[in-house]
Amino acid sequence: MPISEDELKALRRSLIERLAVLRDLQDSTAEGRKPVELDQTSVGRLSRVDAMQRQAMALEVERRRGEERLRLEAALQRMDAGDFSYCIGCGEEIARGRLDVDPTAPTCIRCASAKPR
Numbered sequence: 784m785p786i787s788e789d790e791l792k793a794l795r796r797s798l799i800e801r802l803a804v805l806r807d808l809q810d811s812t813a814e815g816r817k818p819v820e821l822d823q824t825s826v827g828r829l830s831r832v833d834a835m836q837r838q839a840m841a842l843e844v845e846r847r848r849g850e851e852r853l854r855l856e857a858a859l860q861r862m863d864a865g866d867f868s869y870c871i872g873c874g875e876e877i878a879r880g881r882l883d884v885d886p887t888a889p890t891c892i893r894c895a896s897a898k899p900r
């Protein structure tokens with residue numbers, strides 16, 4: 784069953800909300816991604832290693848957030864263009880169940896499994 788106008792509107796709102804949450808998270812966690820101070824005197828080696836590991840984790844989380852943001856923004860653009868729910872690979876309609884699981888999925892299951900992501 785294709786997505787109705789109302790469903791599309793609701794979905795659009797939820798994508799925009801998620802995007803706002805991600806933006807807030809990106810802003811509020813910026814401090815944790817700053818390069819670790821390499822001042823030998825202020826912190827011991829172990830706590831420096833610890834700080835660097837925490838920073839690496841923060842960067843990884845941020846990278847994933849950035850990817851999700853791009854997917855959300857792309858999905859919203861497809862909605863604006865009227866292309867939402869159509870595969871960007873083959874143009875076929877994306878299965879409803881797939882969009883229910885991930886509304887930002889840009890391709891149908893066939894195209895998604897045809898090339899590694």
Ligand SMILES: [Zn+2]
Pocket residue numbers: 870871872873874875890891892893894895
């Ligand atoms: Zn496809």
